[in-house]
Amino acid sequence: MKHFFLLAFVCSVAGIFAQPVINSNVIAPVGAVTTYLKSGVAATNNFNPGAAGANVTWNFATLDTSLGASVQYTVPADTTYYYSEYPSVVNRAVGGWTGLGPAYAYTYIDNSKYEYYGTRSFSDFKIYQDPQKQLTFPFTYSNQFTDTFYDEYPVFYGNVAVKADAYGTLVLPTGTYSNVLRIYTREVYREYDENSPQDSLFYEGKYYRWYQPNTPNVLLEYASVVQFYIYQGQRYDADSIKRVSITKNPTITSIAEPVSFATAVYPNPAGNTLMINAETYIDGVTLTDLCGKTVLQQNFYDKNIQLNLENIAAGAYCLQLTTTDNRQKTVKIIHY
Numbered sequence: 001m002k003h004f005f006l007l008a009f010v011c012s013v014a015g016i017f018a019q020p021v022i023n024s025n026v027i028a029p030v031g032a033v034t035t036y037l038k039s040g041v042a043a044t045n046n047f048n049p050g051a052a053g054a055n056v057t058w059n060f061a062t063l064d065t066s067l068g069a070s071v072q073y074t075v076p077a078d079t080t081y082y083y084s085e086y087p088s089v090v091n092r093a094v095g096g097w098t099g100l101g102p103a104y105a106y107t108y109i110d111n112s113k114y115e116y117y118g119t120r121s122f123s124d125f126k127i128y129q130d131p132q133k134q135l136t137f138p139f140t141y142s143n144q145f146t147d148t149f150y151d152e153y154p155v156f157y158g159n160v161a162v163k164a165d166a167y168g169t170l171v172l173p174t175g176t177y178s179n180v181l182r183i184y185t186r187e188v189y190r191e192y193d194e195n196s197p198q199d200s201l202f203y204e205g206k207y208y209r210w211y212q213p214n215t216p217n218v219l220l221e222y223a224s225v226v227q228f229y230i231y232q233g234q235r236y237d238a239d240s241i242k243r244v245s246i247t248k249n250p251t252i253t254s255i256a257e258p259v260s261f262a263t264a265v266y267p268n269p270a271g272n273t274l275m276i277n278a279e280t281y282i283d284g285v286t287l288t289d290l291c292g293k294t295v296l297q298q299n300f301y302d303k304n305i306q307l308n309l310e311n312i313a314a315g316a317y318c319l320q321l322t323t324t325d326n327r328q329k330t331v332k333i334i335h336y
Contacts, residue, residue, distance in 0.1 A: 019054075019141040020167050020181040020213055024111050028216050030092060032074045033268055037174075038067035039244035047244050049208040049222050052182070054141065056168035058210070060220065063173055069248065071267040072096045079262035080104050081279060082120040086127055090117050095264055102264045102277050112137055118151065126151055132160055132187070141167050141181065149189070158189020158203075170210050170219055172246050177219055183209050201238075202228050217247045263321065269334035276305040276321065284322040289315065309335050 028034055039047070043064035050058045077083050077090040086106045093104040103121035107114065114135040118126035132149035144163035151157065166182040185207040192200045203225055210220040227239040262279040276282065281303055287296035295312055301324070312335055319331045 020179050021138045021140040022135070022181055022211055022213060023137050024109055024114065025214055026211055026216060027092075027109050027114055028074045028094075030074055030076055032216065034072050034074075034217050035248040036070050036072070036245040037065035037248050038070065039064045040066045044242045044244045047222055047242075049182075050166075052165040052184075054167060056166050056182075057171070058168065058180075058182075059171045061171045061173060063244070063246065065173060065246065070096065070245075073264070073266065073268075075262075075264070077106055079279075080264075081262070081277075082106075082125075085120065085125070086117055087129075095266070097266055097275065102266075107134075116149075126156065132158075133162075134185075135162065135183070139164055139181075139183075155192040156189065157192070158187055160185060160187040170212075172220060174246060174248065177210075177212050179213060180219065181211050181213075183211065185209070200229070202230065202235075204228065220244075220246050263329060263331070265319065265331045265333065268331075269336050270309060271336060272308065272310040274307040274309055274319075274333065274335075276307060278303050278305075278321065278323070280327075281324045282321050283324045286320040286322075287312070288318050288320070290318070 043066075050056065073095050075093050075095060077086070077093045080093045080095070081102075082104060083090070083093070083106075090106040090108050092107045092109060094107065095102055095104050097103070103119060103124075105119045106117040108117065108131065109115070113133060114137075115131040116128070116134050117131045118128045120127070128149050128151050130148060130150040133145065133147035136143075136145055141164050144161070146159060146161045148159045149157065162183060162185045164181055165184045168180060170177045170180040185205070187205040188202065189205075190200055190202050205223070205225045207224075208220075208222045209218050212219055221244070223241075223243045225241045226237055228235050228237045230236075264275070264277040266275050268274075276285070282300050282305060285296070285298050285300060285305065285307060286294060287307075288294050295317070296307075296309075298307075314336050315334075317333050317335060319333050321329045321331070
């Protein structure tokens with residue numbers, strides 16, 4: 001299920017009487033921090049994406065969001081640990097947290113297309129020599145395209161079909177959104193074992209994503225990935241993952257500071273624990289309130305830091321990081 005990471009952070013479109021049109025500004029920009037609310041297992045398994053067509057109303061006002069929230073952030077690709085492993089064309093990395101540390105989905109975006117180059121974390125990697133095209137711009141109702149993608153090691157290749165199959169009004173627990181475009185994506189890909197071809201695994205992914213014009217976050221996403229194998233010409237499903245998530249607030253509510261050295265500070269807003277991952281060794285951490293009063297100061301010699309905020313009052317703070325070569329970076333954080 002390695003390919004499942006990528007969430008595809010996109011949105012768009014215009015008009016209830018005119019067909020909505022999406023452009024590249026529907027992709028979360030560099031510096032964006034996005035919170036997604038996730039549905040529980042029962043709601044996800046029973047989710048129905050609704051009808052296709054023109055002027056549809058999708059009513060998900062009572063959609064369950066009981067599984068909690070996840071946070072993802074978009075940073076310049078060349079500020080991340082694994083940038084050198086990817087083609088130099090990649091210009092954005094979408095970061096999230098796994099149990100073993102940060103993971104990044106590497107992408108390229110310009111005014112005509114949005115491409116995915118694979119995902120890298122401490123324990124896993126996928127680097128596409130031929131990227132997967134996620135979207136082309138402009139894109140409107142009934143527009144569609146197909147694309148192929150390929151990875152050298154492990155040998156991994158597939159094809160994707162993308163179509164804007166509906167537009168209309170979307171009703172969510174977070175509000176009602178008009179001029180929404182729905183995009184349906186189907187991908188089939190294979191992880192090929194050169195030494196044992198009969199053990200090759202296949203994956204089929206189906207995604208419904210709802211976007212609003214000029215809104216730099218996806219409003220709603222339903223994703224399903226099924227793992228299967230072929231034996232004597234018959235298909236046998238082996239495993240599956242499903243996900244339903246909505247953007248908590250489909251606007252940019254948090255923008256990261258310009259980087260003087262590459263770091264990931266998350267989650268933000270943070271509870272009792274704040275994670276800091278840096279490309280270089282951090283010598284000291286200072287936390288100050290908005291009046292400039294120091295509330296926490298600690299010395300370290302580490303690239304990966306877990307900062308305990310349990311005894312810090314809720315509020316907004318400035319986190320100053322100092323490297324061993326005396327470079328400094330300040331990140332604004334919210335503690336709740």
